[in-house]
Amino acid sequence: MWNQVGQALSQSMNRMLSQMASLLPGVVALIAALLVSAMVAWILTAILRRSLTSVDFDRRVARWGFSALAEWSPAKSPTLLATRAVAWTVMLIGFLIGISAFDVALTSQFVIRLFAYLPNVLAAVVVLAAGSIVARFLARSVLIGAVNMNLQYARLLSAGVKWLVTVLAVAMALEHLSIGGGIIRLAFGILFGGIVLALALAVGLGSKELVTRSLEREASKTSSQTMQEPVGHL
Amino acid sequence: MDMGAVPQPELERIEQAGGADLVVGILDADHGAAGAAVAMVRTALTELSKVARVVVLCNNGAQGPLAAAPETESGRAPAVFAYDLASAPAQTPQAGMVGAYRSVFTVGEKLRVRACAVIASHLQGVTPQWIYRLLQPVLDLDFDLVAPRYTRHRMEGLLNRSVLAPLHRALYGLQLQNPAGPDFGLSGKLLQRALGMDSGSLRRHEREPLTSIAPTAAVGGFRVCESHLGARSQPPTDWMNLSSLLAMILGPVFSEMEGQAAYWQRIRESHAVPGFGLPEAAAEEGGTMDVHRMVESFRLGDQNLQDVWGLILPPMTLMELRRLSRLPPEQFRMTDDLWVRIVYDFALGHRLRTISRDHLLRSITPLYLGWIASYALEMETAGPPQIEARMERLARAYEAGKPYLVSRWRWPDRFNP
Numbered sequence: 001m002w003n004q005v006g007q008a009l010s011q012s013m014n015r016m017l018s019q020m021a022s023l024l025p026g027v028v029a030l031i032a033a034l035l036v037s038a039m040v041a042w043i044l045t046a047i048l049r050r051s052l053t054s055v056d057f058d059r060r061v062a063r064w065g066f067s068a069l070a071e072w073s074p075a076k077s078p079t080l081l082a083t084r085a086v087a088w089t090v091m092l093i094g095f096l097i098g099i100s101a102f103d104v105a106l107t108s109q110f111v112i113r114l115f116a117y118l119p120n121v122l123a124a125v126v127v128l129a130a131g132s133i134v135a136r137f138l139a140r141s142v143l144i145g146a147v148n149m150n151l152q153y154a155r156l157l158s159a160g161v162k163w164l165v166t167v168l169a170v171a172m173a174l175e176h177l178s179i180g181g182g183i184i185r186l187a188f189g190i191l192f193g194g195i196v197l198a199l200a201l202a203v204g205l206g207s208k209e210l211v212t213r214s215l216e217r218e219a220s221k222t223s224s225q226t227m228q229e230p231v232g233h234l
Numbered sequence: 235m236d237m238g239a240v241p242q243p244e245l246e247r248i249e250q251a252g253g254a255d256l257v258v259g260i261l262d263a264d265h266g267a268a269g270a271a272v273a274m275v276r277t278a279l280t281e282l283s284k285v286a287r288v289v290v291l292c293n294n295g296a297q298g299p300l301a302a303a304p305e306t307e308s309g310r311a312p313a314v315f316a317y318d319l320a321s322a323p324a325q326t327p328q329a330g331m332v333g334a335y336r337s338v339f340t341v342g343e344k345l346r347v348r349a350c351a352v353i354a355s356h357l358q359g360v361t362p363q364w365i366y367r368l369l370q371p372v373l374d375l376d377f378d379l380v381a382p383r384y385t386r387h388r389m390e391g392l393l394n395r396s397v398l399a400p401l402h403r404a405l406y407g408l409q410l411q412n413p414a415g416p417d418f419g420l421s422g423k424l425l426q427r428a429l430g431m432d433s434g435s436l437r438r439h440e441r442e443p444l445t446s447i448a449p450t451a452a453v454g455g456f457r458v459c460e461s462h463l464g465a466r467s468q469p470p471t472d473w474m475n476l477s478s479l480l481a482m483i484l485g486p487v488f489s490e491m492e493g494q495a496a497y498w499q500r501i502r503e504s505h506a507v508p509g510f511g512l513p514e515a516a517a518e519e520g521g522t523m524d525v526h527r528m529v530e531s532f533r534l535g536d537q538n539l540q541d542v543w544g545l546i547l548p549p550m551t552l553m554e555l556r557r558l559s560r561l562p563p564e565q566f567r568m569t570d571d572l573w574v575r576i577v578y579d580f581a582l583g584h585r586l587r588t589i590s591r592d593h594l595l596r597s598i599t600p601l602y603l604g605w606i607a608s609y610a611l612e613m614e615t616a617g618p619p620q621i622e623a624r625m626e627r628l629a630r631a632y633e634a635g636k637p638y639l640v641s642r643w644r645w646p647d648r649f650n651p
Contacts, residue, residue: 140542140593147538148477148599150531154538231606232390232468233479234414 029101037094041087048086052079124173131169135162153202160199167191244315245344254287254345255312258365259319259338261293261331261354261416268292271357272316278365282373285312289341293319293334328482335443343425349373350425354416359467367461367511368419378456380419381448381507383411385465385514388613388621393483395625396605397577404632405491405498406452409506410460413448414483417463420447427454442486449490453497462511480602481595488584499640504633515618528607529566533559535600542597546583551575558604568608570631576601577632578639586646 052058061078096111139162146154171188174180180187256279260271275290319334335352342350349372351365371377384391394412402413420428428443428450451458472479491498535543536559543552554572561567576598583594613621 137590140589143538144477144542144593144596147535148531148596149474150527150534152534154534231392232386233393233476234391234412234416234468234483 023102026099026102030095030098033094033098033101034091037091037097040094041090044090045083045087049079049083052082057082120176120178124176127173127176128169131165131172135165135169138162138165156202157199160195160202164192164195164199167195244317249345252287253347254289254315255285255348256288256369257291257338257342257345257347257350258288258369259291259293259334259350259352259354260357261319261334261338261352262356267357268316268318271353272314274357274360274362275365276314277362278369279312279314281366282369284373287313288315289345289347290314290316291319291334291338291341292316293330332442332444339420339425339429339443342420342422343429347422347425349422350418350420352415352418352420356467359465361464363511364417364463367463368417371459371461371510372419372421375459376421376457377419377459377508378421378424379447379451379458380510381410381412381458381460382415382417382466383460383462383509383511383513385462388616389610390468392606392609393480393602396573396602396609396628397484398487400625400629400632401487401577402448403504403629404636405494405501406449407501407504408448408452408458409504409629410448410458414444414487415447416444418447419461421456424451424454424456427456445483445486446490449494453494459508459510462509462513464514476602477596477599480599481592484580484595484598485584485591488581491581492585495643499643504629525566525607525610526563528603528610529563532600532604532607535597535604539597539600542589542593545588546594546597547576547579551579555601563607564611566604566608566611568605570628571635573605573628574631574635575638578635578642581639582642582646585643 057079058077096114100108100111139158142161143154143158146157151157167188171184171192174184258275260268260275271292272290275288279285279288319337331354335354338350338352349369351368353360353364353368368380368382371380391412394414398414399411403409424447428447448458450456536555540552543555547555551572558566558568558572580594580598583589584591588594609624613624616624
């Protein structure tokens with residue numbers, strides 16, 4: 001009996017060792033792919049860092065109104081963010097190529113599904129970027145317009161518009177990524193509706209001020225004895 | 235729309251008859267006043283010599299066929315051909331006015347006129363003397379540009395006083411009260427030059443006749459003078475649309491600066507231009523000026539637009555504005571140096587497109603209101619001589635601050651706020 005137990009253990013040990021041996025080429029291929037991708041990533045980031053530094057990318061990003069990007073970036077440098085993003089992307093691609101050296105059927109399906117999802121990711125990134133730009137532009141337009149109309153709640157209006165557009169862009173991006181589904185739609189509807197309601201209340205309550213001033217102006221025209229001096233600009 | 239004002243057969247008839255000596259554009263005539271405008275031109279022509287044929291273009295917005303005034307049968311009085319400037323539908327009033335200017339200039343250039351006069355002020359205050367004074371220096375004294383000089387009250391011409399006139403003086407070296415007209419007298423040579431520069435480095439829609447005529451004359455070395463025209467009636471200020479007015483006027487001014495940068499950077503000092511006509515005394519002023527609302531607008535801008543102004547103005551200027559906003563209204567005074575630096579920094583921001591140009595121009599509104607408030611408080615009891623002296627000090631401040639502008643213009647990165 002002990003011989004049989006020993007033989008069974010020896011056979012399972014042999015199978016395990018042969019399985020591990022069969023994995024060895026894949027592991028070597030994976031390590032080689034990672035090393036090559038690391039080298040490629042290093043070369044690409046060096047080139048990219050020189051190019052972005054030469055065009056003063058950090059200052060241009062701040063001037064274009066993306067100062068928040070600098071806040072999020074490591075060492076507050078969008079150049080560093082961009083180079084690191086490129087490096088990790090190259091490493092990821094190398095990793096995917098490396099794991100395809102294992103079970104070809106399983107990993108190739110995984111890689112195919114990942115690459116099929118990539119356009120959705122890109123579309124979501126584009127939607128978010130466009131939404132951010134539009135939100136910033138509209139918020140600034142509303143802020144300047146409200147200040148020029150002497151509205152005390154100009155900042156609130158501007159923030160409301162910015163969040164409105166941002167929430168819309170995020171919801172559209174999540175829709176592209178097929179994340180959340182019904183829950184996201186419901187949350188978006190509640191949030192969007194809430195922001196619109198808040199803005200409507202702010203405008204409605206705040207316009208009392210405008211109406212009051214307008215009525216005062218009309219009243220002062222008819223009842224006041226003092227004449228206003230004419231003002232001309234050109 | 236350029237040549238649509240005069241039908242081709244009519245144009246050919248005038249050309250065959252030897253062209254025209256003058257083109258007069260009356261840009262503020264409503265349909266009923268077009269006849270009165272033409273009569274005013276005829277009256278003015280009686281004092282001008284060697285004028286045989288005149289084309290009058292009235293911008294009364296009439297659509298459809300043009301109406302030509304009958305040619306006079308007298309051999310002595312000039313022949314007057316009057317036409318309507320039909321504007322394209324759905325144009326804004328500003329775009330319509332710009333189109334009208336271009337139409338008048340184009341007709342004048344095509345007919346190879348000796349002189350062109352444009353009257354864009356409200357006809358209510360215009361007299362035949364205006365047309366005479368805008369044309370006579372061109373016809374008899376060989377001037378190329380006759381700029382207007384109006385009799386103004388204390389609170390009239392504020393944008394001219396605060397920005398247009400002193401900026402033009404500092405940049406182009408000519409001391410004009412109203413470099414942006416709107417009423418002008420031009421020679422045929424200047425007309426051709428102005429139309430030729432429309433296809434230059436600046437895109438056509440960035441050049442507007444109102445703001446480009448005087449710089450074109452200065453850059454081209456044309457002879458420039460001023461004529462006293464008297465008081466000008468102006469529409470009441472629409473305070474709700476002040477930012478649109480500022481954007482409409484300052485945008486082309488800053489664009490013109492960009493186009494003429496190579497010239498104005500070499501100008502070191504300014505000089506006065508010859509003046510014609512006698513200045514009229516301004517009627518006695520009445521009424522008060524409520525500056526509190528303007529100070530409040532300035533404070534609101536300072537509280538809410540720091541992020542926007544911070545992209546255009548250096549930290550030192552922002553600090554001064556913050557200090558100014560904390561002063562009580564009675565002590566509210568914006569120094570000339572501060573205002574000059576603000577204007578120059580906005581001009582630079584416009585050139586560098588630091589932010590959207592429309593946003594940039596509209597965000598200057600609270601600062602402009604602050605200047606008006608400061609000026610109104612300072613000049614509350616001042617008479618015309620004190621006001622003129624005050625404006626002279628402001629103009630000198632613009633000239634003194636020009637090295638700052640030139641430095642920032644040439645090396646914007648070095649002075650990046």
